[in-house]
Amino acid sequence: MKYIGIDLGGTNxxxxxxxxxxxxxxxxxxxxxxxxxxxxxxxxxxxxxxxICEKAGIPHEEIESIGVGSPGSCDAExxxxxxxxxxxxxxxxxxxxxxxxxxxxxxxxxxxxCAAVGEYMMNEEKTQNFVAIxxxxxxxxGVIVNGKxxxxxxxxxxxxxxxxxVKDGEPCTCGRNGCWEAYGSVTALIRIxxxxxxxxxxxxxxxxxxEHGKVSGRTAFLAAREGDKVGQAMVDEWIENVAxxxxxxxxxxxxxVLVIGxxxxxxxxxxxxxxxxxxxxxRYSRPPLAQTVVKIAKLGNDAGLIGAAFLGKV
Amino acid sequence: MKYIGIDLGGTNxxxxxxxxxxxxxxxxxxxxxxxxxxxxxxxxxxxxxxxICEKAGIPHEEIESIGVGSPGSCDAExxxxxxxxxxxxxxxxxxxxxxxxxxxxxxxxxxxxCAAVGEYMMNEEKTQNFVAIxxxxxxxxGVIVNGKxxxxxxxxxxxxxxxxxVKDGEPCTCGRNGCWEAYGSVTALIRIxxxxxxxxxxxxxxxxxxEHGKVSGRTAFLAAREGDKVGQAMVDEWIENVAxxxxxxxxxxxxxVLVIGxxxxxxxxxxxxxxxxxxxxxRYSRPPLAQTVVKIAKLGNDAGLIGAAFLGKV
Numbered sequence: 001m002k003y004i005g006i007d008l009g010g011t012n013x014x015x016x017x018x019x020x021x022x023x024x025x026x027x028x029x030x031x032x033x034x035x036x037x038x039x040x041x042x043x044x045x046x047x048x049x050x051x052i053c054e055k056a057g058i059p060h061e062e063i064e065s066i067g068v069g070s071p072g073s074c075d076a077e078x079x080x081x082x083x084x085x086x087x088x089x090x091x092x093x094x095x096x097x098x099x100x101x102x103x104x105x106x107x108x109x110x111x112x113x114c115a116a117v118g119e120y121m122m123n124e125e126k127t128q129n130f131v132a133i134x135x136x137x138x139x140x141x142g143v144i145v146n147g148k149x150x151x152x153x154x155x156x157x158x159x160x161x162x163x164x165x166v167k168d169g170e171p172c173t174c175g176r177n178g179c180w181e182a183y184g185s186v187t188a189l190i191r192i193x194x195x196x197x198x199x200x201x202x203x204x205x206x207x208x209x210x211e212h213g214k215v216s217g218r219t220a221f222l223a224a225r226e227g228d229k230v231g232q233a234m235v236d237e238w239i240e241n242v243a244x245x246x247x248x249x250x251x252x253x254x255x256x257v258l259v260i261g262x263x264x265x266x267x268x269x270x271x272x273x274x275x276x277x278x279x280x281x282x283r284y285s286r287p288p289l290a291q292t293v294v295k296i297a298k299l300g301n302d303a304g305l306i307g308a309a310f311l312g313k314v
Numbered sequence: 315m316k317y318i319g320i321d322l323g324g325t326n327x328x329x330x331x332x333x334x335x336x337x338x339x340x341x342x343x344x345x346x347x348x349x350x351x352x353x354x355x356x357x358x359x360x361x362x363x364x365x366i367c368e369k370a371g372i373p374h375e376e377i378e379s380i381g382v383g384s385p386g387s388c389d390a391e392x393x394x395x396x397x398x399x400x401x402x403x404x405x406x407x408x409x410x411x412x413x414x415x416x417x418x419x420x421x422x423x424x425x426x427x428c429a430a431v432g433e434y435m436m437n438e439e440k441t442q443n444f445v446a447i448x449x450x451x452x453x454x455x456g457v458i459v460n461g462k463x464x465x466x467x468x469x470x471x472x473x474x475x476x477x478x479x480v481k482d483g484e485p486c487t488c489g490r491n492g493c494w495e496a497y498g499s500v501t502a503l504i505r506i507x508x509x510x511x512x513x514x515x516x517x518x519x520x521x522x523x524x525e526h527g528k529v530s531g532r533t534a535f536l537a538a539r540e541g542d543k544v545g546q547a548m549v550d551e552w553i554e555n556v557a558x559x560x561x562x563x564x565x566x567x568x569x570x571v572l573v574i575g576x577x578x579x580x581x582x583x584x585x586x587x588x589x590x591x592x593x594x595x596x597r598y599s600r601p602p603l604a605q606t607v608v609k610i611a612k613l614g615n616d617a618g619l620i621g622a623a624f625l626g627k628v
Binding site for chain 2: 073075082091127128129145146148150151152153154155156157158159160162163164165166167169174175176183241244245247248251252253254255256281282284285286288289290291292
């Protein structure tokens with residue numbers, strides 16, 4: 001069978017047709033134009049599904065289901081996007097709206113959950129308990145328990161970025177202070193990089209930021225790779241924040257596999273190895289009990305789309 | 315049917331026969347004598363099962379299964395207690411050892427998981443996702459996901475006390491610094507109470523400790539109830555530590571119900587109400603999404619025994 005996955009973003013709506021092996025057979029995108037009424041955007045999501053089937057020459061009968069990955073809080077059971085501030089949706093009837101255009105089962109979950117499903121389904125080892133963390137503007141998380149996506153009682157599911165890391169620490173977007181997200185997201189890395197540049201205006205770190213015309217998540221890594229101590233210190237501090245949160249999540253779920261995703265993961269082993277070292281040192285569970293394998297996610301930008309397509313399978 | 319639950323402790327081994335309603339029909343206990351070889355202790359657990367059946371006049375055929383709640387890390391799948399430092403067990407074949415004495419299915423899990431199962435099975439509302447926290451020497455946790463006890467890939471399961479609360483904070487028994495357990499356990503309450511007494515030797519708090527000849531988890535609560543500001547400050551600080559960790563757990567699991575147990579819960583609403591207020595203020599998920607109900611556990615000391623008896627049912 002074939003499945004349509006939709007990745008709803010603030011700028012673009014991407015949709016793809018995915019087969020059982022996770023291969024994207026065809027994909028296309030349209031502008032979200034997020035200022036429009038939500039019903040219009042949802043209708044266009046349905047139209048995009050029809051459109052890609054036509055362009056790919058795949059008849060509707062071959063499509064098993066449609067899955068939507070969305071920012072914000074989703075009520076998965078009812079297929080309603082409860083709220084998402086970056087696209088200004090509120091109690092948006094995604095399932096019902098898409099089904100007006102194309103009559104298929106429609107599944108909905110947040111984008112971090114979809115990324116987790118994608119990584120889980122495409123993971124080499126067949127596991128039952130699996131966690132995916134996405135490091136980006138925030139920290140997203142998705143959890144597979146006994147082979148099923150865990151969404152909790154309200155369909156909204158695991159908000160793994162919102163565990164405390166530093167009690168009463170930096171303000172978090174959620175309204176609490178000191179959440180892991182406020183220390184381990186790429187936003188946090190950019191914040192501490194900017195602070196370090198201000199304190200060390202003649203460092204190589206400051207030069208690199210100047211050369212690129214901005215500070216990004218890569219800035220400190222670039223400096224560290226060139227041997228800059230200020231950049232290295234920022235990388236070390238940030239990675240330890242990431243690793244400490246990963247350790248907490250490992251202690252809570254004891255999954256077979258935990259994958260870390262997000263564009264920053266292009267840093268590869270330079271990022272991963274110190275995380276593994278930290279987790280191995282500080283996790284609660286010790287051999288001979290089986291231990292969680294921590295690794296970099298493999299699907300990159302397509303994780304959300306493939307996972308959305310597979311929502312009906314987990 | 316009837317079920318035997320065993321609560322293996324450092325001082326006593328308790329065993330009880332429990333019916334499907336969770337009523338303890340008969341219970342008895344023997345000394346653990348923890349210095350003995352583990353095989354001897356396991357054999358006595360089996361003998362205790364035979365013994366209570368005889369004393370209660372219940373034939374073996376009516377016993378469906380036996381469940382054991384144990385401290386330490388359990389390999390539930392293989393029925394092996396991997397290690398437990400307070401009773402000096404290591405790779406102890408609990409299932410096999412008990413079955414040599416009485417041939418029934420034997421389930422094994424750690425005591426916090428058993429308490430969770432007991433509270434879950436006896437909870438009025440029938441829920442699918444349920445968390446139980448036990449505040450004591452440490453912080454134990456057990457999680458029910460989709461109606462099943464969550465034990466992770468290694469059978470050891472949710473170590474909810476070992477999420478960070480204060481990065482690089484107080485040393486935790488697990489080897490990491492700053493775990494929730496190091497701030498929200500009764501051990502932590504006693505620690506800060508002692509510190510406050512040292513700083514405020516003429517406070518009512520100090521007097522109460524003097525009168526009782528020791529500092530316990532109750533000391534600060536007693537002082538606070540009498541209007542002592544020093545005692546109240548310790549109660550407030552500790553409750554906020556508990557509540558912050560509870561908020562993280564609510565964000566991760568979004569369970570229908572989270573119960574808090576342990577002897578300290580005799581403090582009732584004096585403990586519970588500020589926790590609820592904190593969680594409602596700071597949790598990630600907001601209405602109209604369904605919200606977690608936080609309440610005090612109801613089974614008290616019997617939770618572990620009843621839960622152990624019901625291990626085969628979840």
